[in-house]
Amino acid sequence: MPPSSTFNNLPSDKQERILDEALSEFAAKGYARASLNRLVSRLGIAKGSIFKYFRDKPGLFSQVFDFAVERVKRHLRRVREDTRGQDVFTRLETSLLAGQEMIAANPRLFQFYLKVVFEGDVPFRGRLLASIRLFSHDYIMDLLTDGVAEGQLRPDLDLEMAALVVDATLERFLIASVMEHMDTGLGLKDADPAQASRLAAGLVDTLRRGLGARP
16 A cells, blocks of 8 residues: 655655654554554654555555565675575575674564554454565575575475575574564573574574585
8 A cells, every 4th residue: 555645745854754753653553442643643744644644544554564574684694695605504504693783783674563463453463464474584595596506405305395484484483583472482581692692503503504505
């Protein structure tokens, strides 16, 4: 659901401020409890402006989702390009650590994502989650395909199944780092950077033992 031409005609810094404040509101409160009154008060604009820009609350949420996801995509694309030529498991570990660093630097992005994952009243929820999974799948498949070409993965590996396992494993690791009840005793929630790095290395080593080429 694209924003109106009125919003698109705003200066880019004003567009970003509106979306950034809306991201904070949705990340903190979720979709249902997010308050447009609270949002416009922080922005210092009339509530009617929000409806001129996005038509309704679902439209605003959809635009904030695109705004947040694009930030993550840009970050991961840089990681993918910066690690080209490296061992596939090194690239997976670097990707996982980059995710942890992004969560630490801007926790609102991951909190917003968790609201989409766990709250059933989010508009367009199925479409939004599908778009995230598609990007994640393509990102991981790119790494795995390179790994097969370089002889770093088992030649008989089912890449689609491997991508599913890797995607689910990395996501659960990141979720456990912010939600204690999703941890299984590793201590991810309160891990300092050095501990988190060791745990990430251990996770990727487990993947290596299952997916890696035999000597």
